Amino acid sequence: MISVEGIGKRYQLSHEVRRDTLRDTLGQGVRGLARRLFGRSRNLATEEFWALKDVSFDVKQGEAVGIIGRNGAGKSTLLKVLSRITEPTLGTIRLRGRVASLLEVGTGFHPELSGRENIYLNGAILGMSHAEIRRKFDEIVAFAEVERFLDTPVKHYSSGMYVRLAFAVAAHLEPEILIVDEVLAVGDAAFQQKCLGKMESVSRKEGRTVLLVSHNMVTMQQLCSRILLLKQGRLAPPAPPLEQIRNYLGAGKHGDRITKLGNARRTLDPIGRALLSSVELNGDTSLPDWVLPYDEPLRLDFIVEVKAPFATFELGLGLFNLQGMEIVSVLSSWQQNLGPVVPGIYSLTVDYGILELAPGTYSFGVGLRSERGLEDYLAEAFSIEVVASRHSVRPNLNTIRGAIARTAKFSIKRNGLS
Amino acid sequence: MPAPPEFIIEAGRLERNYWRDLWRFRELLGFLAWRDIKVRYKQTVLGAAWALIQPVVTLVVFTFVFGKMARLPAGNTPYPLLVMAGLLPWQLFANSLTGASGSLVNNTHLISKVYFPRLIVPISSVAVALVDFLIVLGMYAGMSVAYHLFPDWRILLLPFYIALTLVAALGLGLWLAALTVRYRDFRYILPFIIQVGVFLSPVGFNTSNVPNWRLVYSLNPVVGVIDGFRWCLLRENAPIYLPAQIIGPLVSLALLWSGIRFFRHTERGFADII
Numbered sequence: 170m171i172s173v174e175g176i177g178k179r180y181q182l183s184h185e186v187r188r189d190t191l192r193d194t195l196g197q198g199v200r201g202l203a204r205r206l207f208g209r210s211r212n213l214a215t216e217e218f219w220a221l222k223d224v225s226f227d228v229k230q231g232e233a234v235g236i237i238g239r240n241g242a243g244k245s246t247l248l249k250v251l252s253r254i255t256e257p258t259l260g261t262i263r264l265r266g267r268v269a270s271l272l273e274v275g276t277g278f279h280p281e282l283s284g285r286e287n288i289y290l291n292g293a294i295l296g297m298s299h300a301e302i303r304r305k306f307d308e309i310v311a312f313a314e315v316e317r318f319l320d321t322p323v324k325h326y327s328s329g330m331y332v333r334l335a336f337a338v339a340a341h342l343e344p345e346i347l348i349v350d351e352v353l354a355v356g357d358a359a360f361q362q363k364c365l366g367k368m369e370s371v372s373r374k375e376g377r378t379v380l381l382v383s384h385n386m387v388t389m390q391q392l393c394s395r396i397l398l399l400k401q402g403r404l405a406p407p408a409p410p411l412e413q414i415r416n417y418l419g420a421g422k423h424g425d426r427i428t429k430l431g432n433a434r435r436t437l438d439p440i441g442r443a444l445l446s447s448v449e450l451n452g453d454t455s456l457p458d459w460v461l462p463y464d465e466p467l468r469l470d471f472i473v474e475v476k477a478p479f480a481t482f483e484l485g486l487g488l489f490n491l492q493g494m495e496i497v498s499v500l501s502s503w504q505q506n507l508g509p510v511v512p513g514i515y516s517l518t519v520d521y522g523i524l525e526l527a528p529g530t531y532s533f534g535v536g537l538r539s540e541r542g543l544e545d546y547l548a549e550a551f552s553i554e555v556v557a558s559r560h561s562v563r564p565n566l567n568t569i570r571g572a573i574a575r576t577a578k579f580s581i582k583r584n585g586l587s
Numbered sequence: 588m589p590a591p592p593e594f595i596i597e598a599g600r601l602e603r604n605y606w607r608d609l610w611r612f613r614e615l616l617g618f619l620a621w622r623d624i625k626v627r628y629k630q631t632v633l634g635a636a637w638a639l640i641q642p643v644v645t646l647v648v649f650t651f652v653f654g655k656m657a658r659l660p661a662g663n664t665p666y667p668l669l670v671m672a673g674l675l676p677w678q679l680f681a682n683s684l685t686g687a688s689g690s691l692v693n694n695t696h697l698i699s700k701v702y703f704p705r706l707i708v709p710i711s712s713v714a715v716a717l718v719d720f721l722i723v724l725g726m727y728a729g730m731s732v733a734y735h736l737f738p739d740w741r742i743l744l745l746p747f748y749i750a751l752t753l754v755a756a757l758g759l760g761l762w763l764a765a766l767t768v769r770y771r772d773f774r775y776i777l778p779f780i781i782q783v784g785v786f787l788s789p790v791g792f793n794t795s796n797v798p799n800w801r802l803v804y805s806l807n808p809v810v811g812v813i814d815g816f817r818w819c820l821l822r823e824n825a826p827i828y829l830p831a832q833i834i835g836p837l838v839s840l841a842l843l844w845s846g847i848r849f850f851r852h853t854e855r856g857f858a859d860i861i
Contacts (some may be wrong), residue, residue, distance in 0.1 A: 180859065249858065252701075252702055253594070253596060253702035254698075254699065254700065254701065254702050255855075255858040255859055256855045257596065257597070257598055258598055258599070259598065261593065261595060261596070261597050262596035262597070263593055263594070263595055263596075263597065264593070264594045264595075265592070265593050265594070268594075270701070270702070272700045272701075273696075273700045276696060276697060276700045277696065277697050277701070279622055279626060281625075281626050282622065282625060282626065282629075286622075286625070290618050290622055293614055293615045293617075293700055294615060294617040294618070294697065294703075295701070296612075296703075298614055299614055306766065322629075367821045444681075452731045471743055498730055555679065
C-alpha cells in the first residue's frame with residue numbers, strides 16, 4: 170500500500186540572517202561576489218540539515234502504523250512528504266489509493282463562516298467532492314454533536330465544539346490511506362475516546378491504512394500494530410510496539426544535561442522577540458539527566474534570550490502526562506512580573522518545590538509572553554522521567570494510579586475497647 | 588475493490604499529472620472563491636456598497652482633474668463615462684492583481700498543511716475582484732442611461748476584454764504571489780505598482796492624448812484593455828488603435844505563460860519557506 174524507499178529531506182538552515190527579505194539576498198549576492206573577487210573564503214551562514222535521512226519502510230493495507238520520536242526527529246516532515254505537501258530530496262515513495270492527511274485539526278476553517286459552511290469548505294480542502302460531503306453531512310453533524318449551532322459562525326464556538334466539528338469532517342473522509350498528526354491530543358476525554366474508536370474501526374473494519382503520529386503512548390499501543398521510531402531523521406531498527414515505546418522513553422535520558430530549545434520547531438506562530446534557548450533540570454549531577462525522584466524538588470533553569478525591551482515579561486509552564494493531560498500549570502504572573510527587561514541573555518529559574526508526581530514520563534509546554542503577546546512557545550519542549558526513588562531509575566508505573574503520589578500524614582489511635 | 592492506481596512521490600515528480608490534478612481539485616477552487624466572497628461581505632454594514640465607494644470617488648476626482656482642470660479632449664463622450672469605462676477594467680485589473688499577489692501568503696495555513704495544486708489559490712482569489720467588477724458594471728449601466736449613451740453590438744466583445752484583463756492581472760499576479768512567498772518585500776512593491784499604474788494607464792483620459800508614444804504605450808497590457816472597454820461601451824466615440832490590440836494581448840499572454848512557469852518552478856518549495 171505504501172512503500173517508502175530511502176527518503177531524505179534536506180533543509181537549508183541559515184544561522185545569522187534569515188534570507189527573508191530581498192535586501193538580505195541582494196546583500197548575500199554582493200558578499201558572494203566580493204568573496205569570489207577577492208578570494209576570501211569566509212564561512213557561509215547556511216548549513217545543510219537533513220530532517221529525514223535514508224528512511225525506508227512498507228505499510229500493508231489495513232495496517233495502522235504509529236510514528237514516534239522526539240521533537241525535531243522528523244515525524245512531521247515525514248508526514249508532509251507522504252502527503253505531498255513538500256517534496257523529498259531523495260528517495261521514492263509508492264502509494265496505492267487516495268491519501269487524506271490530517272496534519273492539523275480544522276485546516277482551512279474560517280472563523281467568520283458558519284459550522285455548515287465550514288463543513289463544506291473543510292471537506293473540499295481535505296479532498297472530498299461536493300456530492301460526497303452532502304451525502305455525509307448529517308452523519309458529520311451528528312458525530313460532532315453541534316446540531317444546534319450549525320448556522321453560528323465558528324468563531325463563537327467553544328474550543329471543544331470547534332475541535333469536534335473539525336475532527337468529524339476528517340473522520341468521514343473515505344481515503345484508502347489516512348495520515349494523522351497528533352490531532353487526538355485535543356478535545357475532552359469522552360470525545361477523544363470516540364475519535365479513537367472511529368480510527369480503530371477505520372483501520373480494522375474498513376481495511377483502510379492509517380499512519381499516525383502521537384505523543385500519547387496509550388493511544389499508540391491501543392491503535393497501532395506497528396510502531397516506527399524516528400531518531401534525528403533516521404528510523405530506529407524495527408521492534409515490537411512496546412519495546413519501541415520503551416526505546417523512545419529511554420532516549421531522553423542519555424541526551425545532554427542541557428536541552429537546547431533554540432532551534433526546536435515552533436508550532437504556534439510566536440512573535441519571537443524573546444527566545445527560550447535552553448533548559449536544565451536541577452543541576453544535581455548525581456542522577457542521570459532528566460530523571461527526578463518523585464519526592465525531590467523540581468527546579469528548571471532556563472536560558473532566555475531577550476531581543477527587545479519589554480515592560481511585562483512572564484513565563485508559563487504546563488506539565489503534561491503521557492495521556493496529554495495537563496497536571497500542573499504555573500504562570501509567573503500569578504506571583505510577580507518578571508519585567509521590565511532590556512535585551513540580553515537571562516537565566517530564569519522555576520522552582521516547583523516538591524510535586525510528588527507519580528513515577529512516569531512527563532512533558533513540558535513552555536511559553537514566554539510580553540505585553541505584546543506570545544513571544545515564544547514550545548508545545549513539547551522537553552520531558553522528565555519521574556522515578557520512585559533516588560536509587561531506582563525504574564519507573565514504578567504499575568502500583569500508582571493517581572497523577573500525584575502524595576506523602577500525606579497518617580495517624581492512628583486506639584480509642585477504647587471494641 | 589479493484590486495486591487503485593499506483594502513485595509515485597519523488598523529487599521533481601510534482602510536474603507530472605499537474606493539470607489533471609488541477610482539474611480534480613476544481614471544486615476546491617470554487618469553494619475557496621466562494622469563501623473569499625462570503626467572508627468579504629460578512630460583518631460589513633454597507634456590504635456591497637464598499638465595492639462602489641472607491642470607484643465613485645476615483646471617478647469624481649479623475650473627471651475633475653483630467654476633464655475640468657486639464658481640459659483633456661473627450662470628443663463627444665461625456666467625461667464621466669469616459670473615465671468610468673476606463674476605471675472598470677482598471678479596477679478589475681488592480682483588484683485581481685492585489686488578490687492574486689497576496690493569496691499564497693494569506694493562505695499559509697493551507698499551504699503548509701494540505702496538498703493541492705497551488706495554482707488554485709491565486710486563481711480563486713480573482714473571484715472577489717470579479718464580483719466587485721460586476722457591481723461596478725451595474726453602476727455603469729445606470730450612468731449610460733443617465734447620459735443616454737447606450738452600447739451597441741460592440742458590447743458582445745466585452746467578455747473577451749474582461750478575460751483579457753484577468754489574463755494580464757493573473758500573469759503578473761502569479762509572479763508576485765510566488766515572489767512574495769520568499770520575499771515579503773513584494774507586499775510593499777505591489778501598492779507602488781498599482782499607484783503608478785493608474786497614471787501609466789489611460790484611466791483618466793483618452794489614449795489618443797499620447798499620440799507620439801502610442802506604440803510604446805501599447806506595451807502596457809492595460810492600455811489595450813481599456814481601449815477595448817471604451818470601444819465596447821462608448822461605440823464609435825472611442826475608435827480602436829489596432830497595434831495596441833495586437834501588442835496588448837501578446838504581452839498579457841507572455842505574462843501569463845511566464846507567470847505560470849515561474850509559479851510552477853517555485854511551487855514545490857512553497858511549503859518549506861512560506
